[in-house]
Amino acid sequence: MSSATATAEVEADHGHPETNSGISNNKLAMWLFLASDCLLFGALISTFLLYRTNISDNTPFSSAVDDVFDIPFTSLSSFVLLMSSLTMVLALSAVNRDDERSGRIWLLTTAFLGMIFIGGQVYEFTVFATEYDLGYSTNTWTSAFYTLTGFHGVHVSVGILLLLGTVFGTRKSGLGKEKAENVELVGLYWHFVDIVWVIIFTIVYLIPIG
Amino acid sequence: MAIIEEPLAIGAGDHAPVVERPLGDLTRPQATEGWKSWLTTVDHKKIGIMYGVIAIVFFVIGGFEALLIRIQLATPNGTFLSPDVYNQVFTMHGVTMIFLVAMPLGAAFANYLLPLQIGARDVAFPRMNALSLWIFLFGGIFINTSWMLGGGADGGWFNYAPNAGVVFSPSHGIDFYALGLQITGIASLVSAINLITTVLNMRPKGMNLMRMPVFTWMNLVVQFLLLFAIPVISVALFELTFDRLFDANFFNPEAGADPLLWQHLFWIFGHPEVYILILPSFGIVSEVIPTFSRKPIFGYSFMVASGITIGFMGWGVWAHHMFVSGIGPISVAAFSLATMFIAVPTGVKILNWLGTIWGGRLRFTTAMMFAVGVISMFTIGGLSGVTHSIAPADTQQTDTYYIVAHFHYVVFGGTLLGFFAGFYFWWPKMFGYMLNERTGKWNFWLQIVGFNVTFGPMHILGLQGMSRRIDTYDSGFGFGFWNLVASIGAFIIAFSVLVFVWNIYASRKQWIADGRPNVGPDPWDARSLEWMTASPTPEHNFDEEIEVESLDEFWHRKYGYDENHNVIRIATSEEVAQDGSATDVHLPSPSYYPIVLALGLPIIAYGLIFSLWLCIPGAALLIWGMVGWIFEHPDDPNAAHDHGHDDHHDDEGDGATAELESGDAAEADTTETDEEPANV
Numbered sequence: 001m002s003s004a005t006a007t008a009e010v011e012a013d014h015g016h017p018e019t020n021s022g023i024s025n026n027k028l029a030m031w032l033f034l035a036s037d038c039l040l041f042g043a044l045i046s047t048f049l050l051y052r053t054n055i056s057d058n059t060p061f062s063s064a065v066d067d068v069f070d071i072p073f074t075s076l077s078s079f080v081l082l083m084s085s086l087t088m089v090l091a092l093s094a095v096n097r098d099d100e101r102s103g104r105i106w107l108l109t110t111a112f113l114g115m116i117f118i119g120g121q122v123y124e125f126t127v128f129a130t131e132y133d134l135g136y137s138t139n140t141w142t143s144a145f146y147t148l149t150g151f152h153g154v155h156v157s158v159g160i161l162l163l164l165g166t167v168f169g170t171r172k173s174g175l176g177k178e179k180a181e182n183v184e185l186v187g188l189y190w191h192f193v194d195i196v197w198v199i200i201f202t203i204v205y206l207i208p209i210g
Numbered sequence: 211m212a213i214i215e216e217p218l219a220i221g222a223g224d225h226a227p228v229v230e231r232p233l234g235d236l237t238r239p240q241a242t243e244g245w246k247s248w249l250t251t252v253d254h255k256k257i258g259i260m261y262g263v264i265a266i267v268f269f270v271i272g273g274f275e276a277l278l279i280r281i282q283l284a285t286p287n288g289t290f291l292s293p294d295v296y297n298q299v300f301t302m303h304g305v306t307m308i309f310l311v312a313m314p315l316g317a318a319f320a321n322y323l324l325p326l327q328i329g330a331r332d333v334a335f336p337r338m339n340a341l342s343l344w345i346f347l348f349g350g351i352f353i354n355t356s357w358m359l360g361g362g363a364d365g366g367w368f369n370y371a372p373n374a375g376v377v378f379s380p381s382h383g384i385d386f387y388a389l390g391l392q393i394t395g396i397a398s399l400v401s402a403i404n405l406i407t408t409v410l411n412m413r414p415k416g417m418n419l420m421r422m423p424v425f426t427w428m429n430l431v432v433q434f435l436l437l438f439a440i441p442v443i444s445v446a447l448f449e450l451t452f453d454r455l456f457d458a459n460f461f462n463p464e465a466g467a468d469p470l471l472w473q474h475l476f477w478i479f480g481h482p483e484v485y486i487l488i489l490p491s492f493g494i495v496s497e498v499i500p501t502f503s504r505k506p507i508f509g510y511s512f513m514v515a516s517g518i519t520i521g522f523m524g525w526g527v528w529a530h531h532m533f534v535s536g537i538g539p540i541s542v543a544a545f546s547l548a549t550m551f552i553a554v555p556t557g558v559k560i561l562n563w564l565g566t567i568w569g570g571r572l573r574f575t576t577a578m579m580f581a582v583g584v585i586s587m588f589t590i591g592g593l594s595g596v597t598h599s600i601a602p603a604d605t606q607q608t609d610t611y612y613i614v615a616h617f618h619y620v621v622f623g624g625t626l627l628g629f630f631a632g633f634y635f636w637w638p639k640m641f642g643y644m645l646n647e648r649t650g651k652w653n654f655w656l657q658i659v660g661f662n663v664t665f666g667p668m669h670i671l672g673l674q675g676m677s678r679r680i681d682t683y684d685s686g687f688g689f690g691f692w693n694l695v696a697s698i699g700a701f702i703i704a705f706s707v708l709v710f711v712w713n714i715y716a717s718r719k720q721w722i723a724d725g726r727p728n729v730g731p732d733p734w735d736a737r738s739l740e741w742m743t744a745s746p747t748p749e750h751n752f753d754e755e756i757e758v759e760s761l762d763e764f765w766h767r768k769y770g771y772d773e774n775h776n777v778i779r780i781a782t783s784e785e786v787a788q789d790g791s792a793t794d795v796h797l798p799s800p801s802y803y804p805i806v807l808a809l810g811l812p813i814i815a816y817g818l819i820f821s822l823w824l825c826i827p828g829a830a831l832l833i834w835g836m837v838g839w840i841f842e843h844p845d846d847p848n849a850a851h852d853h854g855h856d857d858h859h860d861d862e863g864d865g866a867t868a869e870l871e872s873g874d875a876a877e878a879d880t881t882e883t884d885e886e887p888a889n890v
Contacts, residue, residue: 021411043446
């Protein structure tokens with residue numbers, strides 16, 4: 001092909017990469033990954049539902065299992081996580097307005113709120129393990145519980161790394177409007193993880209076992 | 211398309227600024243030939259070929275295991291293998307053939323052909339494509355090293371827990387199974403995201419979805435099935451791994467665990483998996499038959515729709531694998547019905563192939579014979595499959611050789627014969643020379659005869675009541691004769707595979723000895739876009755973007771109608787096809803990081819089994835690969851194309867990292883990649 005036509009082609013799709021679906025490759029890939037991740041959590045939640053009430057008698061909390069949960073505490077950390085979705089939206093909105101400074105602040109705030117949530121989870125696990133003697137292999141319920149919430153915790157942690165990476169990886173190149181889609185992708189992931197937590201919190205914590 | 215379609219703006223080689231390299235920053239690989247170029251390539255064609263070569267090596271290994279099984283069973287009271295070794299051999303045979311042969315062969319054809327068939331330059335995320343390949347290879351090697359590290363998995367390919375728990379299977383075999391399939395699962399998932407994005411986003415002008423070849427369509431459905439099925443098996447494998455290594459209780463009956471949990475999770479993955487195996491073959495047959503019948507595919511839209519229907523219905527039939535597990539009469543009835551219904555779209559396909567053949571001007575090339583072999587053999591396997599939907603009959607047949615016969619007719623007779631059709635059909639496109647047709651027909655007849663001699667008698671053995679997975683039988687049972695026949699058949703199949711390998715070698719030698727040039731772009735007078743460029747396919751696929759106006763675009767450019775509406779040839783293939791001579795096409799650059807990253811995974815897995823300390827170097831490799839990847843510009847900056855900003859390049863970067871490890875990896879990164887590649 002002649003160089004001239006090639007250049008023309010390139011210029012045609014410069015600026016805005018054209019795709020058949022109208023969604024950029026990156027965003028489509030992220031959506032596909034999240035769709036796949038739904039099934040991951042679907043299978044984990046199914047396992048938990050199977051073992052939700054399956055608590056053998058020799059465990060210390062047999063009938064009073066609901067007492068193990070500190071609902072006000074977990075509600076608070078859940079609230080923190082949900083608020084982090086709000087700050088994520090604010091971050092994206094700031095980057096879209098080309099307001100780099102606010103964008104960075106909101107991204108860091110989001111990461112910070114995520115860390116508070118993770119801290120809460122670590123604290124909760126510690127209390128379960130030490131005060132209630134609930135180890136990973138105590139019974140089917142504990143295995144299912146730690147695995148489900150643990151997988152979610154890993155997802156949140158990865159999200160925190162993504163957020164921090166966005167903030168600190170762009171120190172030289174700047175975080176202007178042209179980076180809005182990158183921020184949006186992190187946001188998609190972050191909101192997904194939040195929504196999953198809403199489901200987990202309801203199923204694991206709010207529905208009484210007894 | 212945006213990623214890669216860039217001309218070399220100026221001659222390379224001028225003023226590359228010298229920048230200090232951070233520790234661990236690998237130089238940009240430059241080789242375009244030789245073994246090194248294969249390790250670092252991101253070219254979908256090379257990656258597809260490597261998938262194929264690796265799968266064939268595993269095919270030989272799995273076939274060798276099959277022969278061991280058949281030697282053991284050839285005579286009553288066989289003592290060739292001990293019961294324990296026998297368990298390992300049949301398990302590893304199944305695992306190898308399904309996960310390391312049939313799935314990667316599908317990936318081989320999909321990788322090579324999908325971008326070509328839609329007229330694209332490459333896949334959406336070329337480096338991720340390389341990553342999938344290496345993860346798959348290392349996962350496959352990892353599983354097979356279990357033979358040297360205490361024995362292979364011994365729980366059958368579906369590996370029911372709690373039987374697969376540490377109590378009943380104390381060796382490390384099943385740990386290798388669980389972690390190895392976890393690793394190959396990551397490869398499938400990454401590949402699925404990549405290929406779906408490619409097909410949905412990178413078609414040239416005019417190539418709308420209903421102008422895509424059936425092969426592309428079937429593979430698109432397969433990638434969606436993988437996308438949703440892999441996470442389910444991942445969870446099952448995680449749970450099994452945690453049970454075995456960290457004393458979790460998912461499958462521990464003493465703690466009240468439900469023994470059906472594994473079965474449900476496995477088959478929710480496992481039944482879509484069956485369609486993951488068969489649909490690529492259906493796609494190949496749908497390309498081969500129209501070409502050699504010289505007719506367009508009969509009922510194109512029905513072919514597409516039935517493929518999609520199979521994809522959906524494939525999710526609703528898993529429990530027919532569990533009719534004797536005690537799932538209750540309502541479940542049994544529902545899954546029976548669903549299983550009967552799923553035969554309908556498959557039947558549509560078979561009738562459409564027959565409709566394509568009907569009245570065509572047939573050419574019985576080897577590829578066509580294998581395709582017809584698929585139709586006939588798969589029909590037998592499909593019919594015995596429908597017999598399983600009748601639950602009372604299935605109750606009799608479950609875990610007998612009748613099942614073994616059924617799924618070999620489907621997976622061997624359907625999937626593998628289809629891949630052989632694909633080999634003979636696309637070989638000239640991939641390698642520039644034709645496989646010898648005469649030897650090919652020997653290959654076909656030996657294969658089809660050997661196949662029927664091996665697996666036909668298993669129907670009888672099963673109905674006689676011979677259990678699968680039992681290492682021997684008594685001479686008084688009356689199983690001796692048909693087992694001997696089956697064993698003879700297995701060796702005929704092995705011989706036919708040797709003929710195939712010989713054909714590859716001898717045809718090439720003969721081709722060179724005859725001094726023949728590369729075969730032309732279109733040796734079969736075919737229909738779809740991959741034939742519209744030189745053979746073997748040039749590195750940049752197409753010289754210029756093709757504007758598509760109809761299904762079977764290439765054919766319509768070669769043929770037109772005269773005034774009486776008779777089809778006449780209006781142009782030769784050479785006139786229509788591009789000659790692949792363009793030199794100013796900018797391609798994605800090779801990279802070391804995919805292989806570095808992939809290498810970390812099996813090391814972590816060894817660490818989980820043997821010593822957690824090993825996880826540290828494994829994780830270090832993983833992180834090295836990721837970080838290097840993130841800071842590496844997807845395109846070689848020294849290849850000099852310095853016009854303005856390249857914002858579409860981060861397309862590659864961050865999608866690429868987006869699902870390395872269940873969605874970790876930083877998007878952030880990419881932002882960095884575009885403006886200041888650290889390794890200029």
